[in-house]
Amino acid sequence: MLKKLVGFVFVLSLGFLFSCKDKNKDGDQADFNKSALLENVSGNIILPALNSFDHEVSGLKSSFMDFKNNPTNANLDIVKSNWKAAYLTWQTVKIFDFGPVRSIGFKNATGTYPVDTAKIQTNISNGGYNLAAVNNLDAIGFNALDYLLYNYDALNRFQNETAYLSYTEEVIEKLYSETQSVVNAWVNYESVFNKSTGTSSTSAFSEFVNEFNRDYELAKTAKVGIPIGKANLGLVKPEYVEARYSGISFELLIESIKRLKAVYNGNSFANNTSGVGFSNYLVHLEKVGLDDVINDKFDLIIADAEAFTVTLEEAINNPSMMNQLDELYLHLQQQVVNIKTDMTSAFGVLITYQDNDGD
Amino acid sequence: MLLFSSVRFILKGWVETQYIEPKFFFGFLGFEWVKPLEGNLMYIPFIIMVVAALFIVLGLFYRVSTLLFFVCFTYVELLDKSNYLNHYYFLSLMSFLMMWIPAHRDFSIDAKLFPKIRRTETAAWHIGILKFQLAVVYIFAGIAKINSDWLFEAQPLKIWLQAHHNVPFIGGLLQEEITAYFFSWMGCLYDLFIVFFLLNKRTRPFAYLAVIFFHVVTWLLFPIGVFPWVMIFSTTLFFSVKFHQTMLNGLKKVFRWTATVPNLVRKHTGSQKLVRFALLTYIALQIIIPLRFVLYPGNLFWNEEGFRFSWRVMLMHKEGHATFYVTDKATGRTIEIDNTDYLTVRQEDQMMTQPDMILQFAKYLKQEFDGKTFSNKEQSITLHDPAVHAEVFVSLNGRPSQKFIDKKHDLTALPYNLKHRDWIEPFEK
Numbered sequence: 134m135l136k137k138l139v140g141f142v143f144v145l146s147l148g149f150l151f152s153c154k155d156k157n158k159d160g161d162q163a164d165f166n167k168s169a170l171l172e173n174v175s176g177n178i179i180l181p182a183l184n185s186f187d188h189e190v191s192g193l194k195s196s197f198m199d200f201k202n203n204p205t206n207a208n209l210d211i212v213k214s215n216w217k218a219a220y221l222t223w224q225t226v227k228i229f230d231f232g233p234v235r236s237i238g239f240k241n242a243t244g245t246y247p248v249d250t251a252k253i254q255t256n257i258s259n260g261g262y263n264l265a266a267v268n269n270l271d272a273i274g275f276n277a278l279d280y281l282l283y284n285y286d287a288l289n290r291f292q293n294e295t296a297y298l299s300y301t302e303e304v305i306e307k308l309y310s311e312t313q314s315v316v317n318a319w320v321n322y323e324s325v326f327n328k329s330t331g332t333s334s335t336s337a338f339s340e341f342v343n344e345f346n347r348d349y350e351l352a353k354t355a356k357v358g359i360p361i362g363k364a365n366l367g368l369v370k371p372e373y374v375e376a377r378y379s380g381i382s383f384e385l386l387i388e389s390i391k392r393l394k395a396v397y398n399g400n401s402f403a404n405n406t407s408g409v410g411f412s413n414y415l416v417h418l419e420k421v422g423l424d425d426v427i428n429d430k431f432d433l434i435i436a437d438a439e440a441f442t443v444t445l446e447e448a449i450n451n452p453s454m455m456n457q458l459d460e461l462y463l464h465l466q467q468q469v470v471n472i473k474t475d476m477t478s479a480f481g482v483l484i485t486y487q488d489n490d491g492d
Numbered sequence: 493m494l495l496f497s498s499v500r501f502i503l504k505g506w507v508e509t510q511y512i513e514p515k516f517f518f519g520f521l522g523f524e525w526v527k528p529l530e531g532n533l534m535y536i537p538f539i540i541m542v543v544a545a546l547f548i549v550l551g552l553f554y555r556v557s558t559l560l561f562f563v564c565f566t567y568v569e570l571l572d573k574s575n576y577l578n579h580y581y582f583l584s585l586m587s588f589l590m591m592w593i594p595a596h597r598d599f600s601i602d603a604k605l606f607p608k609i610r611r612t613e614t615a616a617w618h619i620g621i622l623k624f625q626l627a628v629v630y631i632f633a634g635i636a637k638i639n640s641d642w643l644f645e646a647q648p649l650k651i652w653l654q655a656h657h658n659v660p661f662i663g664g665l666l667q668e669e670i671t672a673y674f675f676s677w678m679g680c681l682y683d684l685f686i687v688f689f690l691l692n693k694r695t696r697p698f699a700y701l702a703v704i705f706f707h708v709v710t711w712l713l714f715p716i717g718v719f720p721w722v723m724i725f726s727t728t729l730f731f732s733v734k735f736h737q738t739m740l741n742g743l744k745k746v747f748r749w750t751a752t753v754p755n756l757v758r759k760h761t762g763s764q765k766l767v768r769f770a771l772l773t774y775i776a777l778q779i780i781i782p783l784r785f786v787l788y789p790g791n792l793f794w795n796e797e798g799f800r801f802s803w804r805v806m807l808m809h810k811e812g813h814a815t816f817y818v819t820d821k822a823t824g825r826t827i828e829i830d831n832t833d834y835l836t837v838r839q840e841d842q843m844m845t846q847p848d849m850i851l852q853f854a855k856y857l858k859q860e861f862d863g864k865t866f867s868n869k870e871q872s873i874t875l876h877d878p879a880v881h882a883e884v885f886v887s888l889n890g891r892p893s894q895k896f897i898d899k900k901h902d903l904t905a906l907p908y909n910l911k912h913r914d915w916i917e918p919f920e921k
Contacts, residue, residue, distance in 0.1 A: 368825075
C-alpha cells in the first residue's frame with residue numbers, strides 16, 4: 134500500500150514535470166532580472182539626479198553668498214531661481230527615501246511643509262536655535278526658504294536684519310552639507326543597492342517599491358489632499374499649500390508626478406531615455422494591461438494638473454474650481470490602487486516587517 | 493523552542509512595535525475585553541514567558557510553568573488579530589495540552605525535588621494527543637491546498653517564487669512556471685500524507701528527512717519565522733519511545749542523572765472517564781473548527797469567513813487598499829482618513845484585506861470622530877454620530893484588484909458577528 138502510494142506520487146509528479154515543460158515553451162519569455170532594474174535606477178536615475186541636485190544646491194549657496202555681499206533685488210532673483218531649480222530636482226531625489234537619504238533623515242529635513250512661520254520668526258528674534266532639532270523640522274528646508282525668500286518683506290529684511298540673513302544662510306548651509314553627505318554616501322551605497330534584490334522588507338528592492346508608493350501617496354495627500362480639505366470635512370486649508378509664498382505648488386506637483394512616472398518606466402534622469410523599470414517587470418509578469426493603466430493614469434493626472442492656470446492657493450480659494458480640484462484628486466486616488474495593490478502584489482514584495490504565514 | 497521564540501520576540505523589538513505603539517487593537521470577537529498593559533508593563537508577560545519556558549525545559553515547577561506560559565502566550569495573542577499567525581495558535585494549543593501532560597515525571601528538577609512524582613511510563617493519550625494535534629495541522633493544511641488556485645494556477649507560489657529569481661544558482665529555476673507547479677503539488681501531497689509516513693515505522697526515517705528538507709526550504713524562501721523549526725522539532729514526537737529513551741539516557745549521563753526510579757505505581761481510575769470526555773471534546777473541536785467554513789456561502793479566500801484557526805498556511809497572496817471616509821450626516825461633508833494615523837504598518841496591511849477588521853476599524857473611527865470639531869478660517873463644523881464608509885480594493889493571488897467593499901455601506905450600522913457578511917462585494921474570477 135505504502136509503496137504504491139510512493140510510486141503514485143512519484144509518477145504523478147514526473148508526469149507533471151513533463152506536461153508543464155511543453156506549456157512553458159509556448160509562452161517563452163526572457164528571464165527578467167531585478168539587478169538590471171536596480172542598476173538602471175541607481176546608475177541612470179538616482180546618481181544623476183543627486184549630482185544635479187548637488188550642483189543646484191551649490192549654486193544656491195554661492196548665489197546667496199553673492200547676494201549677501203551685494204543684497205540687490207536682481208541678486209535675490211538669482212537666489213530664487215537657483216532655489217527653484219533645486220526644488221524641482223528634489224522631486225526626483227525625494228522618491229528614494231532609503232539608504233543614505235533615510236539614514237540622515239534627509240527627506241524630512243528638506244521637504245517638510247507647511248512651515249511654521251511663527252517658529253521661524255521666534256528663532257530669528259531669539260537666536261540660540263538648533264536647526265538640527267526635531268522640533269525645527271518645519272522651520273528649515275525648501276519651504277522655510279520659500280517663506281524667507283518670497284514673503285512680501287523679504288528684500289527689506291535681508292537688507293536690514295542680520296539675524297534674518299544669517300538664519301537663511303544657515304538653512305542653506307544645512308541643506309548644502311547634508312546634500313554633500315548623501316552624495317558621498319551613495320558612491321559606496323550604489324553597489325549595496327544594486328545587489329539587494331531579495332524579497333524581505335529590508336532588501337533595497339522592497340524598500341524602493343515601498344518608498345515609491347509612499348512618495349506617491351505623500352504627493353497625493355500633502356500636495357493636494359490636505360490643502361483642499363480632504364482631511365477636514367472639505368473645509369479648505371490654504372495654509373497647508375506647498376511653496377505657498379512663491380506659488381509654484383502646481384509646478385512641483387507636475388514635476389513630482391512626471392518624475393514618478395519616469396522612475397516607474399525606468400527612464401533616465403538626464404534625457405528620459407527608456408531603461409528597465411517597474412513597467413518592464415510588470416510586462417514580464419504578463420501584466421501588460423496593468424502597465425497601460427498605470428501609464429495612462431499618470432498622463433491623465435499630469436494633464437489635470439497642467440490645466441490649471443492659477444496657483445493652487447488661488448484655485449482653492451475659488452469655489453468654482455473645487456470640482457476641477459476634486460477631479461484631480463480623484464485621479465490621484467485611483468492610481469494608488471494600481472501601484473500599491475496591483476503592482477506591489479505582482480512583485481511579491483512585502484510591506485510588513487514581521488513574520489507572515491500568508492494568511 | 494518556546495524559550496527561543498519568546499526571546500526572539502523581545503530581541504526583535506516586537507513587543508514595542510506590536511503591543512506598545514499601536515493606538516488601537518483588533519480584538520477577537522468575544523475577547524475584546526482582553527486589553528494590553530500600560531506601556532512598558534507589556535514586557536512583563538514576555539519576561540514571564542521566558543522564565544516559564546526556561547523552567548519547562550529544566551522541568552522545574554512544571555505544572556505552574558506550563559500554566560503560566562499558556563496564559564501569557566494566549567493573552568498576548570488575543571490582544572490583536574493583526575498578529576494572528578497559525579503557528580502562534582499552534583504554540584498556544586500545544587502549551588495548553590502540555591499543561592495536562594505530566595512531562596516532568598522523569599529527568600527533571602521537579603523529580604529531584606519531589607521524588608514521589610517520578611514515573612518511567614506515561615499514559616498513551618499524553619503523547620497521542622500531541623501527535624493528533626500535529627496531524628490536524630498537517631492534514632488540514634493539505635486539504636486547504638486542494639483548490640484551483642493552488643493546484644491549477646500555482647498561485648500564490650508563482651508570485652512568491654519568481655520574486656526570488658536573483659538567488660544564486662537556482663534563481664533561474666525559481667522563475668520558471670513549472671517550479672511553482674512542482675512546489676504547489678509537492679507541498680500539497682506532503683501536507684496530506686506526511687503524518688501517515690511518520691506514523692509508519694518503516695517509512696519514518698525517510699519521512700523525517702522530508703520534514704527537514706521541506707521546512708528548511710520554506711524557511712529559506714519565506715518569512716515565516718520560527719514555524720519551520722517548531723514543526724521540525726515537534727515531529728520528533730512521532731519517533732519511537734526507544735529513540736527518545738536513548739536520547740534521554742544520553743542526556744542523563746551528561747547530567748549524571750541517577751537512573752533509579754522508585755516503584756510507586758498508583759492507579760487512579762476515578763478520573764479516567766473525565767479524561768476521556770475532555771479528550772473527545774478537544775478532538776472534536778479541533779476537527780470542527782477548521783471545517784466551519786462550509787457554513788458560509790461565497791469564496792473563502794475572498795470573504796475570509798471561517799479562515800482563521802484552520803491551518804491555512806501560505807495559501808494566498810492578498811494585497812489591498814482601503815480608504816475610509818468619515819461623513820457628517822447633517823452636512824454630507826466628508827473626511828478622508830489616513831489609516832497610518834491610527835494603525836501600524838502591519839495592522840493596516842492586515843486590516844485592508846479582512847472584512848471583520850475593516851468593520852472593527854470603522855467602528856473605532858466613529859468613536860474617535862464623534863464630537864470632534866473641524867474648522868478653517870471661515871467656518872467650523874462639529875461631528876455628531878458620523879457615518880463611516882470605506883472603499884476597498886483587493887487583489888487575490890495576482891488577479892487584477894477588484895472592489896471588495898463598496899462605499900455605499902455605512903459600516904457603523906452593520907453588525908459585527910459571525911454571520912455571513914453580505915456587504916462584501918461578490919468575488920469575480
